Amino acid sequence: MIHKNQQNNHRPNKTSLTIVVKVGTTSICDEETHFPLLSNLSLLVESVLKLKQNGHRVVIVTSAAVGTGLRRLNMAEKPSKLAARQAVAAVGQGRLMALYDDLFGQFHQPVAQLLLTKNDLADRSQYLNAVSCLEELLDMSVVPIVNENDTISTQGIRFGDNDTLSAITAGMIKADYLFLLTDVDCLYTDNPRTNPDAKPVDICDDISALRSKVSISTSGSSLGTGGMETKLVAADLATAAGVTTIITHGAKPFNMLKIIQGDAITDNADQKKHDIPLNTRFVAKNNPLLDHKWWILHGLHTAGVIVVDDGAARAVTSTLRSSLFAAGIVEVKGSFVAQQAVQIVVRKTINGKLTDMVIGKGLVNYTSIEISRIKRCKSHEIADVLGYVDAECVINRDNLVRVVNDA
Numbered sequence: 275m276i277h278k279n280q281q282n283n284h285r286p287n288k289t290s291l292t293i294v295v296k297v298g299t300t301s302i303c304d305e306e307t308h309f310p311l312l313s314n315l316s317l318l319v320e321s322v323l324k325l326k327q328n329g330h331r332v333v334i335v336t337s338a339a340v341g342t343g344l345r346r347l348n349m350a351e352k353p354s355k356l357a358a359r360q361a362v363a364a365v366g367q368g369r370l371m372a373l374y375d376d377l378f379g380q381f382h383q384p385v386a387q388l389l390l391t392k393n394d395l396a397d398r399s400q401y402l403n404a405v406s407c408l409e410e411l412l413d414m415s416v417v418p419i420v421n422e423n424d425t426i427s428t429q430g431i432r433f434g435d436n437d438t439l440s441a442i443t444a445g446m447i448k449a450d451y452l453f454l455l456t457d458v459d460c461l462y463t464d465n466p467r468t469n470p471d472a473k474p475v476d477i478c479d480d481i482s483a484l485r486s487k488v489s490i491s492t493s494g495s496s497l498g499t500g501g502m503e504t505k506l507v508a509a510d511l512a513t514a515a516g517v518t519t520i521i522t523h524g525a526k527p528f529n530m531l532k533i534i535q536g537d538a539i540t541d542n543a544d545q546k547k548h549d550i551p552l553n554t555r556f557v558a559k560n561n562p563l564l565d566h567k568w569w570i571l572h573g574l575h576t577a578g579v580i581v582v583d584d585g586a587a588r589a590v591t592s593t594l595r596s597s598l599f600a601a602g603i604v605e606v607k608g609s610f611v612a613q614q615a616v617q618i619v620v621r622k623t624i625n626g627k628l629t630d631m632v633i634g635k636g637l638v639n640y641t642s643i644e645i646s647r648i649k650r651c652k653s654h655e656i657a658d659v660l661g662y663v664d665a666e667c668v669i670n671r672d673n674l675v676r677v678v679n680d681a
């Protein structure tokens with residue numbers, strides 16, 4: 275954690291910003307009746323319009339298809355059967371968009387619907403198409419409204435929660451800010467509803483260190499899927515892509531304007547005079563991952579695991595940033611084809627127990643069966659073993675993302 279007066283270096287300082295706003299179900303639907311919280315939604319729409327009037331580009335990532343569908347179908351609870359949940363989301367998504375379109379329509383503001391699954395982004399050309407479509411909509415001054423495509427999302431191709439989806443969206447368009455609007459003002463050191471000593475967390479530049487200092491509730495609302503934990507995961511993902519991430523209250527969306535205005539004031543004394551509402555800021559990394567590497571790390575499904583020896587682990591993670599060669603591979607887990615993404619792990623004994631430590635992720639040049647056959651081989655031996663050579667290394671350094679500090 276760092277102090278407020280160190281914030282100056284950590285603020286986006288452009289006049290036209292790209293902003294992703296994630297709105298959770300609890301900010302849109304009443305938790306018991308599931309009726310829409312129209313005042314919250316109207317304030318959100320007015321805040322987004324104000325941001326646009328100030329010259330910024332805004333994308334909304336919205337939850338509440340399921341909540342809206344439950345209301346429409348007069349159902350009390352989210353059904354446990356997957357197909358039924360998907361059907362409820364299909365009913366709700368249309369009505370949710372109709373609500374946004376109605377509210378923005380009062381101000382002649384066009385909106386667009388984008389429904390994504392993890393699978394859509396796993397193919398590089400589809401990922402780039404989704405980026406181009408978002409950019410085009412922003413250039414047309416449309417407000418894109420993104421949700422997970424719940425009706426076809428099943429385990430494996432799901433983002434699982436819209437916090438993660440919003441971080442992916444923010445990374446895709448290299449947003450300046452990601453606002454995670456939720457049902458509390460900010461992250462606290464403990465649950466403020468049960469612990470009166472819980473303190474607000476102002477600012478954080480090291481999410482792993484923060485995790486050891488705060489007690490995070492993992493569960494979200496009865497309708498949504500996220501909670502504080504998924505917000506930390508989202509913040510980790512977005513800040514790695516260079517996006518300043520802020521948690522603030524969903525019932526007070528005008529906070530976004532105040533926070534951005536506060537950031538535009540460079541003088542700390544003047545900033546103190548400015549009424550900046552409670553929020554938690556996650557500082558964007560100074561050396562964000564290159565787009566291609568960020569996509570490998572977060573856009574691609576992990577199809578298998580390659581276990582490497584200590585020497586290979588050192589070569590890959592050191593300043594040499596070496597490619598991964600067959601000679602350093604000790605084991606292959608899972609079944610995958612060339613150009614799929616795999617995790618790279620090294621086996622360490624921690625507290626007397628053998629533990630696989632993740633050191634990276636990368637796109638392989640060979641299938642899992644081929645890598646099992648060439649493991650421990652020198653590069654010049656690959657042709658003899660396989661009968662052909664596609665590449666002299668198993669993962670090229672340009673397709674290899676180290677999990678720690680890669681840029």
Ligand SMILES: N[C@@H](CCC(=O)OP(=O)(O)O)C(=O)O
Nearest residue numbers: 299338339340436498499500
């Ligand atoms: N895609 C789902 C929401 C999933 C989700 O992450 O919900 P939340 O925790 O309320 O942000 C829906 O539209 O109902």
